[in-house]
Amino acid sequence: MSSEADQLPRLQAVLLGDWLARIEQRFPDLLPSRSPRCLVALENEHLVAAVVVRPYNRRGSCWSVQMPEALSSTTIHSVRSIQLNLLQQALQLGSPLVRSWVVRCPAADVDRIALMRELGFQPLRSLQAWRPPESSSTPAADVDLPKGLSWQAINRRTAQLLWPIELGGSFSHLRQITDRHWLDLLDRTGPGCGVLLADDAVLAGCLQLGEGRRGDQLELLRDLAWDPRLEEALSALLQRIQRDANPSMLITALDDEPLSDGLLAEGWQRGEEQLLLGRSMWRRQASPRNLQLVRPLGQVFGRLRPGQAPLPTPSLGRR
Structure with missing residues (x-):
């Protein structure tokens, strides 16, 4: 309980940022994305973990996520399952405006990297x-x-x-x-x-x-x-x-x-x-395929010689 009390002021500030972030996402053309958002995990009404995400650019199309922070040493579920569920929920925030995510991990922390790889993250840069x-x-x-x-x-x-x-x-x-x-x-x-x-x-x-x-x-x-x-x-x-x-x-x-x-x-x-x-989560937009590959010859040449009678259209059916 003391751990929760120690974290309360910081979490209150982050939750206020969460409220501001919701407003920023409703008006992306007017307000740049700057405020963080916060998700918490509860077990039997006790705070056990929290994760904070924040915009990585002003457009709000890319966000950064930090690893979930444990706020209690005694939990029913495993730490990994709590982290996984919190991160899965965090990655749904702001969809469909949020198109990509980044996270920074110690290169030697194989467990953390494995968890992020399971969620679809790929290494981009070594620091x-x-x-x-x-x-x-x-x-x-x-x-x-x-x-x-x-x-x-x-x-x-x-x-x-x-x-x-x-x-x-x-x-x-x-x-x-x-x-x-x-x-x-x-x-x-x-x-x-x-x-x-x-x-x-x-x-x-x-x-x-x-x-x-x-x-x-x-x-x-x-x-x-x-x-x-x-x-x-x-x-x-x-x-x-x-x-x-x-x-x-x-x-x-x-x-x-x-x-x-x-x-x-x-x-x-x-x-x-x-x-x-x-x-x-960017998706390549497929080009529209509304082209008609077969047109009657009358439509093709009709505009060239509108005064002429329509040309017969050949048929490939059985004769």
Whole structure:
């Protein structure tokens, strides 16, 4: 019961978001989708688990789902059956407007990944989590960037400049599932977030993850081509992110070796590998097949020579 009492304030806030999310889904053209929704599992009127889902884009066509959180250690049903039922119900929310779902899982959690695969999720992207240096002190003042570089907040201008880098880190299937627009980057800003610019060229960007309940985890993006200026600015950039946001984790692409080497050199510690999984319910629209393959010759040529008598139509029947 104490566990339920501890979770009550947070669940009340999420349930308020659930009410707002229902309004947003009723007016998708007027209100962008931002509010989360919550489902809870009850056994004998006791709260045993909860799952929170939230929009992944402003259109509301893609949502993220977190793994159900156990709120009681004593349950009649197995934890897996409770999780499975909660997730199945969550994936029905918002249908048919919600067309796809994403979830982030630790790559080593085989049970969780197996559960999501059973629900139709497929791996889309591999990520690497980094823990900040333990012995580093948060700088009290701005750390100077190399000459010619600037760190700017995410706004409509810088979001459009950062958008090609966001697209470059994902393949077409992932882009179809997430169904994002550059305006969605404006919802992923906060402390520590920004864009590293050299004039109007973006070298890197730092964003909130955009899914899950953890607001203290940031994602560091960079251009596909490694720029030597980024190597010079990386130390100052990481110190600035730590000072402004003090993130618990910094997420990068798993296969980004140059950036990984730079983080290791700055004392960041390699954490768990993560998988971004997705499930799509988009359906290819079949082209209408109302074409008439056989027409009387009179209809075919009648418009060409309307003054003539209709031509006889050949028949393939028995004579």
